[in-house]
Amino acid sequence: MATIRDVARLANVSVATVSNVLNSADRVSPELAGRVRAAMEKLSYTPHAGARSLRKRASGLIGLVVGDITNPFFSDLFEAVEDAAAASGYLVLLCNSNERSEREEAHLRMLRTQRIDGLILAPTGAVSMNRASLLAQLEVPVVLIDRAMEGLGYDAVVLDNRRAGFEATQHLIACGHRRIGLVNGPEVLRTAAERLAGYREALLAAGLPFDPGLVRDAGFREQPAEQAMAELLALPQPPSAVFATNNLMTIGVMKTLADRGLACPRDISMIGIDDLPWAEAVSPQLSAVAQPVRAMGEAALDLLLRRLGGTLQGPGTTTVMAPQLLIRRSCGAPAPGRPAHVD
Amino acid sequence: MATIRDVARLANVSVATVSNVLNSADRVSPELAGRVRAAMEKLSYTPHAGARSLRKRASGLIGLVVGDITNPFFSDLFEAVEDAAAASGYLVLLCNSNERSEREEAHLRMLRTQRIDGLILAPTGAVSMNRASLLAQLEVPVVLIDRAMEGLGYDAVVLDNRRAGFEATQHLIACGHRRIGLVNGPEVLRTAAERLAGYREALLAAGLPFDPGLVRDAGFREQPAEQAMAELLALPQPPSAVFATNNLMTIGVMKTLADRGLACPRDISMIGIDDLPWAEAVSPQLSAVAQPVRAMGEAALDLLLRRLGGTLQGPGTTTVMAPQLLIRRSCGAPAPGRPAHVD
């Protein structure tokens, strides 16, 4: 494979000149630049990223670590981040921790040996001390997404979880429901706690009682959500609507409904947080509170780039993004501007 | 950040020795090795991948380029490849071309700059000459997945597409259908052509006529599939079942059905290629011909590693994987061992 020396030799210039046309093109005269570019073309020269990163002390790499790339939220996130990063000349290193913190830590180490310039992290579970120190050792800017980690001083981009919980619940109430099941994540996680708070707030605002028996912790996972939904249905007085606070649990809930032959909104209504790519492909089309994933990814990368560029300094900021209520047909209300669904 | 020199200094040995404990641990005496490891620990030393790759002429990086990471097939594939690669000490660089060949080519250049050791490629669309030469310039082993590219001599891992088409169609026929719509990809792609061939073969085997009016090219994409399904429904004599040859088109078809308020299998039956994570969460649960994605990813990586290790030599081989028919409830046949679905 051709090196920069080969190019220099062929173009009859010094190695430094070739490097200059690559990096600061204006420092070299048009004539030489032309010769150099021709030589590069002819040899189909491609610089060696390792060597470059060694000398420049910057790799052009950005790490993105997510819990489950199979989850549409994260794959959309990757897409958004990669697009934005490419526009700024960065390459994104995706790490999939499978929601296991050992894997996540192994990945962080890997990213350190790659000398990434910055990291976007969707932390899985709670913050161990171990992980905090791994992050610190990275010695690069870190932006948290989806879940904030307090006290570490990192920038974060998160959903307005309280509002998401509020709007979903409020919509259900507006559709006439008074007993609303909540399939939530573990309350030790801030996201789950806030979504629950929003739920309670909407109940309160409508003068409805809060019944703890209607809320279940399904760990933000699909299987437990199936189980949780089954429990809710087995209640002496089951809810007439259910609200699942993430997409995995939405699927779990739907599975249980499908198993029982129950249809929305005929038998029970439902709404979830996170839109799903196939939400409009099922009958009835699924209402949801969507996260602005793309915008979140872009915001995170923007924060990171500003830290890298030095434009942004000081303690970490938290960017809160507004959820978006998508009214479709799973809660009994007609979608705006469309005739009601006839069963 | 600590370098190998710092470690050497602290452990009071030479740089070469430190390198030896890192690479060929048995070449160094237990005592020194202990000192060195302690020093590394104390300095929390992490090697510099760039420098290493520069010297070793091997980066430990494997490229994976896919058309759409948002597609469950590809995100599952990434997961499988990453798991297997991690087990062999490789890091996977994921590139998402968004099904645009310019992006794909940009990515290939990027990967060359990174000096990847090998590439797994799910080619988008047809093979341009341009891309063939980019691949050649990589100068590393390449394994194709999902779609083979003939004449380039690369290893490939593909589904037995003919059989997938055959089994899906046969199942529909077994459920009593005689007019079966086919929402297919463009026949210029081998995968689409073969799936069509399987469809025709099943028809033939059952003594049913082949009606070209029942097959549509929806470009393997969702939107066109919606349209195609609408056309099929508008036929004077619409099909009683439809077979979509990938997951995106399955969603498109379902959307059209949902829009029309049509249910499976009550109003029309359907089956798709590619299983979907939520196939069991919808009513009725969706039958499908699944690709063994994990096994395919592992096979591809295995091929790659064997090329890298020199165990595998000579012209490229093609590994054909068997599809798996998942009978659920969207075609009217009762799932085995379960009572029929009552509507």
Place this chain on the structure above:
DNA sequence: TCGAAATCTTGAAACGTTTCAACGGGCAAC
């Protein structure tokens, strides 16, 4: 006890870049 062989350790070169100080030549000002 000596020499040879085996084992461990190390200095130095090399990998492909970027960067920086220094150089040379042309040109304007005096």
Place this chain on the structure above:
DNA sequence: GTTGCCCGTTGAAACGTTTCAAGATTTCGA
């Protein structure tokens, strides 16, 4: 015609590793 400056170009050092030949030490057999 000299001085000084600016601009484009370059040689060489440095980045953090691995590798290899050679040096040092130990082991063993004769």
